[in-house]
Amino acid sequence: MSDTFPIPPHGGTLIDLLATGDAAANLAAEAANLPKLVINERELSDLEMLAVGALSPLTGFQGEDDYHGVLESMHLTNGLPWAIPVVLGLSAEDQHRVGGADSIALCPSEGADPVAVLRVTGQFKRDKPKEALAVYRTDELDHPGVKAMYDSGDLCVAGTLEVIALPGHDDFVSYRLTPAQTRAVFKERGWRTVVGFQTRNPIHRAHEYIQKCALEIVDGLLVHPLMGATKADDVRPDVRMRCYEALFSGYYPRDRAMISVFPAAMRYAGPREAIWHAIARKNYGCTHFIVGRDHAGVGTYYGTYDAQKIFEEFEPEELGIQPLNFEHSFWCHKCEGMGSPKTCPHEAEDRVSLSGTKVREMLSNGERPPLEFSRPEVADILIAAMQA
Numbered sequence: 001m002s003d004t005f006p007i008p009p010h011g012g013t014l015i016d017l018l019a020t021g022d023a024a025a026n027l028a029a030e031a032a033n034l035p036k037l038v039i040n041e042r043e044l045s046d047l048e049m050l051a052v053g054a055l056s057p058l059t060g061f062q063g064e065d066d067y068h069g070v071l072e073s074m075h076l077t078n079g080l081p082w083a084i085p086v087v088l089g090l091s092a093e094d095q096h097r098v099g100g101a102d103s104i105a106l107c108p109s110e111g112a113d114p115v116a117v118l119r120v121t122g123q124f125k126r127d128k129p130k131e132a133l134a135v136y137r138t139d140e141l142d143h144p145g146v147k148a149m150y151d152s153g154d155l156c157v158a159g160t161l162e163v164i165a166l167p168g169h170d171d172f173v174s175y176r177l178t179p180a181q182t183r184a185v186f187k188e189r190g191w192r193t194v195v196g197f198q199t200r201n202p203i204h205r206a207h208e209y210i211q212k213c214a215l216e217i218v219d220g221l222l223v224h225p226l227m228g229a230t231k232a233d234d235v236r237p238d239v240r241m242r243c244y245e246a247l248f249s250g251y252y253p254r255d256r257a258m259i260s261v262f263p264a265a266m267r268y269a270g271p272r273e274a275i276w277h278a279i280a281r282k283n284y285g286c287t288h289f290i291v292g293r294d295h296a297g298v299g300t301y302y303g304t305y306d307a308q309k310i311f312e313e314f315e316p317e318e319l320g321i322q323p324l325n326f327e328h329s330f331w332c333h334k335c336e337g338m339g340s341p342k343t344c345p346h347e348a349e350d351r352v353s354l355s356g357t358k359v360r361e362m363l364s365n366g367e368r369p370p371l372e373f374s375r376p377e378v379a380d381i382l383i384a385a386m387q388a
């Protein structure tokens, strides 16, 4: 097994909750006769992450003690760092239906076959105002993560999971590597150090530069786009994937860089989500993790460097994975290259810098942003998608 190469998973053991062979068939047969609970898209993402060990050491949806421990001190009751609760919401109506069952079958939609059995260890009241302020630093419903949390049940049901089948996907199938699989690739390629890059956006020159700066000091790069639920106004997953593929075919070294899908849903929890993202990437085998400005942020809820500073609240050895902090970067005409405020001494007018709004406006007009900002191959994909 390559489970501890190149870095041990969080807590030391890579969790695998997926039943196979006869065990899976027996579990499916049992699930058919259990009370059913339909879970939402975000919970299904969490279930998939739990099943494959992306959230090691978690073996199911968290109980009340861990829930409050995470909110209050960013640690599990076993002492390991953990920044965002992973819980299963239960509405009053659901609670009435599943009642005090010891085992519940979880279904991705009404009438669908169960994907997992939850061995229930408890139920508790979700403290939504406390969770909002602790995780999101706001309780405004304009915040998409806060909104999603308030939209889910007022109770939580905790327990360990036995998974019958991973949620079915008909997109990016060849890119859906589990943590055990990315680790196996790293081992096969001999990458002793690997940097992970989280993204929910198309990659323009600035992020390409940051990734390549990081790659200069490690053996391999994992571009790990989040493909679970995002905000409605984020770029569609299929369009983003075409952009990544275009970049990889033209500009990335195949033996040093790879793309794989991160099946998580986006929380937009900024600093806390940066920690959560880093720990998950450690489980995928990354030794280093890129933290940019306003990582996982939305609107103006978080300070520019909050997601970098929060790593200082942990001992480096308790996180294990090494954060690599980056400034925003740009093309500078005087430097005649990419740089950042750390490396370029020139003025704003020498730098190619465009707001997100300006870029969207150009693309929707069928206009490529300057090639110093965006590779033409990427720009053309985005233009085509906006005009479709």
Ligand SMILES: [Zn+2]
Binding pocket: 332, 333, 334, 335, 336, 339, 344, 345, 346, 350
């Ligand atoms: Zn410069």
